[in-house]
Amino acid sequence: MSKDVSLMHTLWTKISAVLPKDEEQFPLPFGAIVESSVVEMLRRSRRQLYSETTSASRMLTAKVLLDFSWEKLNTGTWRHVDKEWRRVYSYGCLFKVAALCRGVPSAEDVLEALRTCDMGLLMGAAIMEDILQVIVRILQGEVRKSTKREDSEHPQVKRIKMECPHVPVIREEVAIPRVKRPSLESFNTNYLLPLKPLILEGTIEHWPALNQHPWSIEYLRSVAGCRTVPVEVGSRYTDEGWSQTLLTVNEFIDRYILNKDGVKGSGYLAQHQLFDQIPELKADIRPPDYCCLGEGDEEDITVNAWFGPGGTVSPLHQDPQQNFLAQVVGSKYIRLYSPEDTDKLYPHQSQLLHNTSQVDVENPDTERFPEFAKAPYLECVLQPGDVLFIPVQHWHYVRSLELSFSVSFWWS
Amino acid sequence: MRWFGFGFNAFGQIYGQDKLLEGECFENEQEVKVSSPTELTAQEDRSDCRLKTDCQIRASWSRRASLYLNGDSCVCLSGFVSNDSCGNPVKESRGCKDAIISESYLTLAFSDRLESWDLQKKETSPSWSMEIKTDPEISGTPLNLPLVPGGYIATKTPLYRSLSPHLRAKSLALSSEHAILLSASGTVYTWGLGSHGQLGHGGLTPEEEPRAVEALWGMPMSCVATGGWHSVCISDGGDLYVWGWNESGQLGLPSRGLRKATQQQISQQQEESPCRDASTSTAEEPQEGEIHEEVFISIQAFPALLDITPSCEVSTVSCGCRHTAAVTTTGDLYTWGWGDYGQLGHQTLISSDEPQRVELFKEQQMRVVDVVCGAWNTFASVVKEEVAGP
Numbered sequence: 119m120s121k122d123v124s125l126m127h128t129l130w131t132k133i134s135a136v137l138p139k140d141e142e143q144f145p146l147p148f149g150a151i152v153e154s155s156v157v158e159m160l161r162r163s164r165r166q167l168y169s170e171t172t173s174a175s176r177m178l179t180a181k182v183l184l185d186f187s188w189e190k191l192n193t194g195t196w197r198h199v200d201k202e203w204r205r206v207y208s209y210g211c212l213f214k215v216a217a218l219c220r221g222v223p224s225a226e227d228v229l230e231a232l233r234t235c236d237m238g239l240l241m242g243a244a245i246m247e248d249i250l251q252v253i254v255r256i257l258q259g260e261v262r263k264s265t266k267r268e269d270s271e272h273p274q275v276k277r278i279k280m281e282c283p284h285v286p287v288i289r290e291e292v293a294i295p296r297v298k299r300p301s302l303e304s305f306n307t308n309y310l311l312p313l314k315p316l317i318l319e320g321t322i323e324h325w326p327a328l329n330q331h332p333w334s335i336e337y338l339r340s341v342a343g344c345r346t347v348p349v350e351v352g353s354r355y356t357d358e359g360w361s362q363t364l365l366t367v368n369e370f371i372d373r374y375i376l377n378k379d380g381v382k383g384s385g386y387l388a389q390h391q392l393f394d395q396i397p398e399l400k401a402d403i404r405p406p407d408y409c410c411l412g413e414g415d416e417e418d419i420t421v422n423a424w425f426g427p428g429g430t431v432s433p434l435h436q437d438p439q440q441n442f443l444a445q446v447v448g449s450k451y452i453r454l455y456s457p458e459d460t461d462k463l464y465p466h467q468s469q470l471l472h473n474t475s476q477v478d479v480e481n482p483d484t485e486r487f488p489e490f491a492k493a494p495y496l497e498c499v500l501q502p503g504d505v506l507f508i509p510v511q512h513w514h515y516v517r518s519l520e521l522s523f524s525v526s527f528w529w530s
Numbered sequence: 531m532r533w534f535g536f537g538f539n540a541f542g543q544i545y546g547q548d549k550l551l552e553g554e555c556f557e558n559e560q561e562v563k564v565s566s567p568t569e570l571t572a573q574e575d576r577s578d579c580r581l582k583t584d585c586q587i588r589a590s591w592s593r594r595a596s597l598y599l600n601g602d603s604c605v606c607l608s609g610f611v612s613n614d615s616c617g618n619p620v621k622e623s624r625g626c627k628d629a630i631i632s633e634s635y636l637t638l639a640f641s642d643r644l645e646s647w648d649l650q651k652k653e654t655s656p657s658w659s660m661e662i663k664t665d666p667e668i669s670g671t672p673l674n675l676p677l678v679p680g681g682y683i684a685t686k687t688p689l690y691r692s693l694s695p696h697l698r699a700k701s702l703a704l705s706s707e708h709a710i711l712l713s714a715s716g717t718v719y720t721w722g723l724g725s726h727g728q729l730g731h732g733g734l735t736p737e738e739e740p741r742a743v744e745a746l747w748g749m750p751m752s753c754v755a756t757g758g759w760h761s762v763c764i765s766d767g768g769d770l771y772v773w774g775w776n777e778s779g780q781l782g783l784p785s786r787g788l789r790k791a792t793q794q795q796i797s798q799q800q801e802e803s804p805c806r807d808a809s810t811s812t813a814e815e816p817q818e819g820e821i822h823e824e825v826f827i828s829i830q831a832f833p834a835l836l837d838i839t840p841s842c843e844v845s846t847v848s849c850g851c852r853h854t855a856a857v858t859t860t861g862d863l864y865t866w867g868w869g870d871y872g873q874l875g876h877q878t879l880i881s882s883d884e885p886q887r888v889e890l891f892k893e894q895q896m897r898v899v900d901v902v903c904g905a906w907n908t909f910a911s912v913v914k915e916e917v918a919g920p
Contacts, residue, residue, distance in 0.1 A: 153591075153592075153633050153634060153650065154610075154650045155541065155591065155592035155593075155610040155633065158553050158554075158555065158610065159540070159555065162554075162555055162557070166557070171557065172557075174559060175557035175558065178557065178558075178559055178562055179557065181870075182540060182562070185870070185906075186591070189758060189851055189852075192759070193706055193707055193758070194707055194723060195723075195725070469735075470734075
């Protein structure tokens with residue numbers, strides 16, 4: 119690196135400031151599960167970071183690490199992938215990012231570095247005090263600087279043209295009860311212990327997501343537009359054509375919400391721990407106080423984002439934990455069935471899908487599933503500001519009626 | 531017989547090891563990714579192993595083992611090895627009859643015993659060993675690593691796994707998560723994890739015990755091989771069957787992810803070297819949308835017949851993690867699948883979902899007789915093509 123003492127705060131200056139000062143201070147602790155040949159590659163990457171060599175060499179060593187650990191990440195079931203391999207993958211991402219940002223990176227290099235950080239955050243495991251999270255913030259700052267001008271040149275369409283959702287009329291006899299700000303005690307006694315569904319009103323009004331920075335397409339683009347996220351493509355996860363892909367938030371919005379490139383098929387940013395990946399969004403929400411009635415700690419609560427256009431469907435299924443589903447933007451039609459009526463809901467036989475019903479709730483095949491019509495249910499249209507309590511193992515079916523953003527809290 | 535290697539060479543396992551200090555690896559793209567078949571030569575300081583005598587090759591990710599069986603047999607290791615090992619025979623291997631290598635272990639077969647040596651630690655005794663009872667009545671099928679009497683040697687501990695004698699195992703191929711066994715009658719059995727269709731039973735569920743691949747019932751097979759997530763076998767008649775994951779085109783079937791990635795790769799390479807002749811790549815016009823209606827296959831859960839080239843019989847096949855290499859009875863080598871490290875040998879770094887002939891051997895009038903793949907590389911043995919008489 120040049121010893122020029124000019125105060126130009128280049129991207130590389132900022133990034134090298136958060137990296138260890140030299141090779142000796144750069145830890146590479148690995149257990150026996152990582153073969154010594156791979157450890158040698160890691161050491162080589164570390165050496166290249168602090169020595170004079172070509173960018174191509176650094177990228178190549180990082181590529182070897184990424185390719186090897188990627189294979190390990192795809193071996194066996196995800197749950198059983200040794201955390202060491204996910205760490206190797208993160209180191210590979212780190213070395214690649216360092217190689218991309220050195221010298222005078224182009225705009226494409228910066229976006230590729232951002233994407234690489236996200237891959238490390240999504241598939242890897244935290245290393246060096248979550249250094250990828252630190253670097254991603256630096257890179258986002260860099261991208262924002264260069265896109266500020268572009269935004270004012272192309273004023274975004276402020277409002278999506280109003281979708282007129284066909285809002286189902288909720289019959290009162292089957293409506294999920296609503297209570298405004300129930301006390302902890304009354305919620306516990308009347309709903310949690312007897313496992314009865316409830317819509318809690320007025321409990322998330324204080325969320326910054328509904329107040330100081332109301333979530334909107336523009337806000338999400340500004341906070342997370344260049345971040346890479348997993349997207350489900352295809353109408354529902356029980357379909358053959360269903361798959362997952364990785365897109366930036368901008369790409370997801372353009373393609374599946376604004377339909378800019380006329381791509382057919384639906385996309386849903388579903389069941390993703392977005393708030394671990396993007397701390398700025400985490401700051402806009404709060405776990406509901408009622409979670410304290412459970413046994414676990416706040417760290418044990420799994421928070422997922424559900425963001426998509428109108429028409430996304432989650433087929434009727436059950437989850438092994440209590441759920442608070444908070445509606446932030448848009449509305450969703452939701453139907454609930456009790457676990458007592460499981461015998462009328464025809465769950466799939468396979469191990470993979472045994473928590474999912476075979477029945478299409480709003481268009482049931484009465485010949486194949488004759489008992490389904492007899493199963494009692496509750497339903498609602500969940501509106502912004504509502505929080506739906508879905509008791510553990512309660513079957514639920516969800517369809518978004520318009521552009522929608524929900525946050526789910528799985529707790530025990 | 532001469533051996534050529536191409537693909538991953540960061541540890542000098544194909545060539546150039548003498549340039550590396552202990553434990554070092556190459557950094558330069560040309561040295562790490564060998565995209566053109568390169569002859570394996572005897573290393574300078576080797577005194578008693580000459581590649582002139584016939585040798586067999588075994589390869590793991592970071593190493594290559596050369597097995598010399600004539601006269602004083604031994605194994606020589608190249609790649610990620612200690613300095614004193616480089617070029618010299620592994621002393622524990624003197625007198626061995628067969629060897630296999632994984633990233634962690636070198637397993638040696640002797641006439642009276644088997645031994646697995648840990649490659650990562652310098653130890654004075656093998657991690658595992660077993661005596662072979664040379665009872666002429668129980669001679670049965672000859673030794674064929676990783677098959678051993680009563681079972682086989684796995685790629686990770688516990689090393690020894692037993693196999694039912696009812697299977698009458700003739701040969702066995704292993705990946706880290708699945709296995710494919712060929713019985714004496716030509717029946718194919720698979721077991722292990724199946725999440726990518728690599729077991730060939732039509733689903734994605736694992737099998738704990740060897741289960742016959744019913745789709746191949748009635749067709750005796752003669753050769754089996756495994757990649758990281760795919761399986762291949764050759765029938766007695768020289769037909770090739772493939773199944774498993776096709777994310778890099780390793781099955782030789784149309785791969786959607788590959789087409790997208792390849793188009794990106796080609797446009798990148800053309801940007802970098804505008805004078806490169808585009809005819810070496812299997813490019814399609816980079817247009818938006820579908821060019822023609824095509825069915826892409828990402829997972830093939832049942833065996834599919836793969837026609838490498840019309841009216842050609844396959845004599846042997848080997849798989850790397852994500853690529854496949856096959857030798858035809860006419861002496862040609864075809865490769866397909868992941869090509870990022872040059873392991874397809876077509877002088878590019880492009881992956882391919884269509885089998886293509888490695889032209890260099892044809893051009894130099896060499897007849898390919900065998901192929902062995904390491905994780906990310908390929909080794910082929912050749913003899914001079916006899917000029918056909920009128």
